[in-house]
Structure formats: structure tokens, C-alpha cells
Amino acid sequence: MDSTTHLTHAILAEGDPNSITVLRYRLTPWAVVPAARNGAHTPEDALRRHLELLDRWGFTLITLSDCRLFLRGEIHLPRKPVVLTFDDGPPDLYRKLLSVFHEFGGRAVVFVMSGFAQREDESAKSPLEAYREGLRALVESGIEIGSLTCTGRPLASLPPELAAHELSESKALLESILEAPVYSCAYPHDTVTPEIKKMVIKAGYDFAVGGEDAPAVFGTDLYEIGRRGVTSTMGPLRLAVKVFGPGDRIKRIRQKSLAPLGPVPDAIKIPVNS
Numbered sequence: 001m002d003s004t005t006h007l008t009h010a011i012l013a014e015g016d017p018n019s020i021t022v023l024r025y026r027l028t029p030w031a032v033v034p035a036a037r038n039g040a041h042t043p044e045d046a047l048r049r050h051l052e053l054l055d056r057w058g059f060t061l062i063t064l065s066d067c068r069l070f071l072r073g074e075i076h077l078p079r080k081p082v083v084l085t086f087d088d089g090p091p092d093l094y095r096k097l098l099s100v101f102h103e104f105g106g107r108a109v110v111f112v113m114s115g116f117a118q119r120e121d122e123s124a125k126s127p128l129e130a131y132r133e134g135l136r137a138l139v140e141s142g143i144e145i146g147s148l149t150c151t152g153r154p155l156a157s158l159p160p161e162l163a164a165h166e167l168s169e170s171k172a173l174l175e176s177i178l179e180a181p182v183y184s185c186a187y188p189h190d191t192v193t194p195e196i197k198k199m200v201i202k203a204g205y206d207f208a209v210g211g212e213d214a215p216a217v218f219g220t221d222l223y224e225i226g227r228r229g230v231t232s233t234m235g236p237l238r239l240a241v242k243v244f245g246p247g248d249r250i251k252r253i254r255q256k257s258l259a260p261l262g263p264v265p266d267a268i269k270i271p272v273n274s
Helices: 043-056 064-071 092-104 127-140 160-178 194-203 236-244 246-258
Strands: 004-006 012-014 021-026 060-062 081-087 108-112 143-147 184-186 207-209 228-231
Touching: 021 236, 043 092, 043 236, 064 081, 064 143, 064 207, 092 108, 092 127, 092 143, 108 127, 108 184, 127 143, 127 160, 143 160, 160 184, 160 194, 228 236
Parallel strands: 021 081, 021 228, 060 081, 081 108, 108 143, 143 184, 184 207
Antiparallel strands: 004 012
């Protein structure tokens, strides 16, 4: 793909969407892994050091909402864009992330479970209500909230109507709590099928992320975006291998080298629901 992508309404957005790297970051409890190879003493300290390294290497943290705006032609991409994602964790994860990202002014995406599989009583409140202010504070600091469905169960293992409900209900609950749109979701346990992708689109999401087995090059499939796993115990060398992705870079260069000369057709479309 050319470094410039032509979008609708003759809008020109500068940047190479194929260069977007998506990471899944895990704050490994020090009680489980007492020593880190990066010299950090706590998971939060390790995250700070990793963010410092990303900045030193010239990477810029963006969110999937930023990707959406780029694909709509409303913003340009930075030279080395990285989407840092976190999957649902203990409640204090939100506090830790807010503290660290306040210091760095960085951005990220946090996928959370809303807590209901089915509600017999429509007036029942989601467990996330208790963390309403914390979640809103994350959004105000530049962190995007996405859905990890209601209960985090593998969608492929559920009856189709329940899987569809988990996706739509979670989105509605989160949007009610945040009073803001929710554009993205993560597949619990990274399980996805073509039928589940159709449910994600019908539920109104613009993006869906998977794991290491999903397509590594951003834009290959906006409803199955691959993520490279990163943990807070990683040292600088392992982090660099994950972020720079030399194997994926070689694949992109090869694809561009073998592409026919002449105008390059749009390879990435605006998300279905935008």
C-alpha cells in the first residue's frame, strides 16, 4: 500500500495504516513473577519503563478510535503508530493505568466485561457501575474503553442468540456508563468464526481484536485484528522484537515489491458501521 490512503469524499489522509502495531499488554502480578528482567520493582514501574522505551524508539501511542478517524480521513497517522491494549483485569487495574498514563499523557485501549449474560430485571445495574467514575476518568485521560462482552465466555461455545446478546448488551451497558460511544471489542479467549464477525458488525462495532493467530498486518481484517503479546516482565530486547515485528515488516516489503506498478487500489475500507 502507498504511504497515503485515499478515502471517501476525496479526503486524503497521510500515513501508512499497514504500519500500525497492536499490542496486548499484561501487567503480570509480581507475586506470580517476583523478578523482572527490566529492573522494575512493580508492574506499574515496568509499564513506565516500557512507555519510556517506546517513546525513545520513536513510537506514538494511538487508539482504535484514532484509527477510525484516520480511515474516515479526519486525522493523519504518526510515523510509528502503536495501539496498546489491555484486557479486563482486577478493579485496581484501572487505577494503576490511570496513574501511569497521567504521567506520560499516553493513550491506550482497555477492554472490559460489563457483567451480565442476561438480565431478567431491566433495572438491574451492571457491576461496572461501581467503577463508573474510574472508567470515565480513564476516558478523560485519553484511554479508550472497549468491550470484552458481558461475561468473557468464548462466543463460539455459546448458542448464536446468546453470543449476539453478549456483544450487543455489553456495548449498550458500557455506552450507558461512559455516556460515550464504544467502537471496539475483543474476542474472549481469541475465539472467532465468520458467523461471530457478522454478529460483531450487526452489534455496531467498528473494530474487533484477536490474538497472535489473527492477521498481523493491520487492515487485513478490521474485525480480526492481530495483537502481539507483551508482559510487564519483558526486558528491552524482547519488547523491541514484539514492537518492531521484523518478520511482519519483511512480509509487508515483499507484498509491496510484488504488487503491480501503477495506481494502488484502496486496501482498507472505512469500518462498516462508520
